[in-house]
Amino acid sequence: MLPQLFAVTAPGFEALVALELREAGFAEVRVVPGGVECRGSPLRANRQSRIATRFLQRLGTFEARTFEALKQGIAALDRAPFGPGTPTVEVSCQRSRLFHTDAIAERVVEAWRGGEGSGPTVYIRFDQDRCTVSIDTTGEPLFRRGWRLETGPAPLRENLASGLLAFAGWRPGEALYDPMCGSGTFVIEAALWASGREAGSGRNFACETFVGPEAAVRSSSVATVFGASDRSRAVIEAARRNAQRAEVEITFAVADASRARPPAPHGLLICNPPYEHRAPGARHAFENLVKLLDGPFASWRALILCPVPGWGLALLPRVESRLCFLNGGLRIEALRLREVDSNPPP
Numbered sequence: 001m002l003p004q005l006f007a008v009t010a011p012g013f014e015a016l017v018a019l020e021l022r023e024a025g026f027a028e029v030r031v032v033p034g035g036v037e038c039r040g041s042p043l044r045a046n047r048q049s050r051i052a053t054r055f056l057q058r059l060g061t062f063e064a065r066t067f068e069a070l071k072q073g074i075a076a077l078d079r080a081p082f083g084p085g086t087p088t089v090e091v092s093c094q095r096s097r098l099f100h101t102d103a104i105a106e107r108v109v110e111a112w113r114g115g116e117g118s119g120p121t122v123y124i125r126f127d128q129d130r131c132t133v134s135i136d137t138t139g140e141p142l143f144r145r146g147w148r149l150e151t152g153p154a155p156l157r158e159n160l161a162s163g164l165l166a167f168a169g170w171r172p173g174e175a176l177y178d179p180m181c182g183s184g185t186f187v188i189e190a191a192l193w194a195s196g197r198e199a200g201s202g203r204n205f206a207c208e209t210f211v212g213p214e215a216a217v218r219s220s221s222v223a224t225v226f227g228a229s230d231r232s233r234a235v236i237e238a239a240r241r242n243a244q245r246a247e248v249e250i251t252f253a254v255a256d257a258s259r260a261r262p263p264a265p266h267g268l269l270i271c272n273p274p275y276e277h278r279a280p281g282a283r284h285a286f287e288n289l290v291k292l293l294d295g296p297f298a299s300w301r302a303l304i305l306c307p308v309p310g311w312g313l314a315l316l317p318r319v320e321s322r323l324c325f326l327n328g329g330l331r332i333e334a335l336r337l338r339e340v341d342s343n344p345p346p
């Protein structure tokens with residue numbers, strides 16, 4: 001039987017993770033509260049998912065109303081594949097008789113009977129006296145791909161950037177432009193996707209200590225036009241270095257958004273404009289973006305992050321769908337916009 005996995009996702013991105021897991025051939029994919037369940041190889045899941053935050057492997061579930069029942073439940077699980085060593089234990093509890101998280105963690109460590117050294121990270125979740133035991137297969141969260149060592153203001157996590165590209169319906173081959181690109185997250189994630197490399201190709205995962213090696217999968221690369229600009233020279237230099245680390249080629253330019261021009265007749269304009277909505281500059285930057293969409297980029301589709309609901313009013317006639325999510329504690333609405341004019345002048 002294939003291992004049962006649970007993909008931890010950012011709220012709002014569950015359906016997109018489910019779709020990418022189905023497309024990658026994982027079995028029994030199902031959206032559940034807080035994430036997505038599926039069956040398949042944990043190493044392949046970690047390497048291939050562009051949108052998930054972490055994958056846990058389910059070990060078992062049992063009822064436990066007392067510490068004794070908890071210890072017996074843990075002792076009955078097949079822990080051998082996860083190696084010796086004392087586990088690190090993360091506990092969450094709701095609606096259960098056992099609720100003292102430190103005391104639960106202590107009992108799990110005792111029952112695990114780990115040897116010397118550190119063992120796996122074990123997640124214990126109590127809900128209505130049922131205890132679910134899972135092993136972390138990821139380690140450092142999946143958005144730490146390894147290439148983004150430098151950021152500008154309010155960077156978007158790499159997996160959220162990929163989730164938003166998927167929400168926009170972007171696929172390698174469609175031209176992409178970000179006129180306020182900051183550290184380059186959208187275009188670099190997209191260029192990695194177009195290169196045919198797996199999302200996690202540059203890093204290791206916790207499950208490599210307990211699963212056998214598997215060959216990396218590489219699909220064919222798809223030629224795609226990428227462009228990105230930002231008015232800050234410092235962030236463009238950081239974005240160029242990030243792209244070098246990711247081994248992707250992107251044309252970055254220092255320019256105010258009002259001077260951005262489309263590098264192809266059609267494509268997707270994607271943008272995460274400044275959020276500080278009390279600062280006059282952020283409102284002005286958003287208005288510049290609206291002008292771009294009505295002007296030089298009128299024949300392009302768009303995915304715009306809107307930090308203040310009222311700011312997107314002028315775009316309403318073009319909104320095809322929206323996705324709400326939290327970024328840095330702020331509620332952000334991603335607006336997917338159709339093009340205004342599908343026949344640009346030659």
Ligand SMILES: C[S@@+](CC[C@H](N)C(=O)[O-])C[C@H]1O[C@@H](n2cnc3c(N)ncnc32)[C@H](O)[C@@H]1O
Pocket residue numbers: 151152153154155156157179180181182183184185186229230231232235255256257258272273274275285288
């Ligand atoms: C929220 S950040 C973008 C973060 C980016 N998505 C990332 O993940 O790193 C907004 C960016 O917009 C840029 N910006 C603000 N006003 C601008 C304008 N008028 N023209 C071009 N860039 C602008 C800022 O320099 C900043 O890098």
